[in-house]
Amino acid sequence: GENVEQHPSTLSVQEGDSAVIKCTYSDSASNYFPWYKQELGKRPQLIIDIRSNVGEKKDQRIAVTLNKTAKHFSLHITETQPEDSAVYFCAASRGTSYGKLTFGQGTILTVHP
């Protein structure tokens, strides 16, 4: 089955710096890659996603890049703010698997004021 590896497990940055989280996946048939942000005690919230026919997608301070050949995708957060502090999860799924996401282990991002 699909396996998703996520690095780093913890990331500490200063406010205003950039943060990058990387994920690799094993199933070459995966074609949907969402990123979720989960604050303590709350639900995972979708922050951005990318599909395999796109190499990069940007939404304000957040961007995701996908390299299908290397089977990895990355989340980039620029101009980080303290409210960006949370756990970030990457995930992957096949188009035919709909509600079945395979998640990475998560990255605890801490943004210091």
Add this chain to the structure above:
Amino acid sequence: KAGVTQTPRYLIKTRGQQVTLSCSPISGHRSVSWYQQTPGQGLQFLFEYFSETQRNKGNFPGRFSGRQFSNSRSEMNVSTLELGDSALYLCASSSEGSGNTIYFGEGSWLTVV
């Protein structure tokens, strides 16, 4: 539009008992999936239902089961509870109309003592 609603939010059960968790998807969403979140194992897919049929299943024992009703509401049941079943159980819904983007509920916190 109301989000994904889960009940109960918190519950404590004794080892050997069974538990039923309920989920109401976003209006118009026909796919409902369930995930288990624990500190050690992260977010793991349990199963997914679409139009009252189980469409995908994760690697969990048969003690974990679910169903979906004609109004797309879903329930999951865990029988013969074990201490290791203590977790946050997340329900998520999606629709083909929204590109199969998956939205999570707030979860049900289950503690087994």
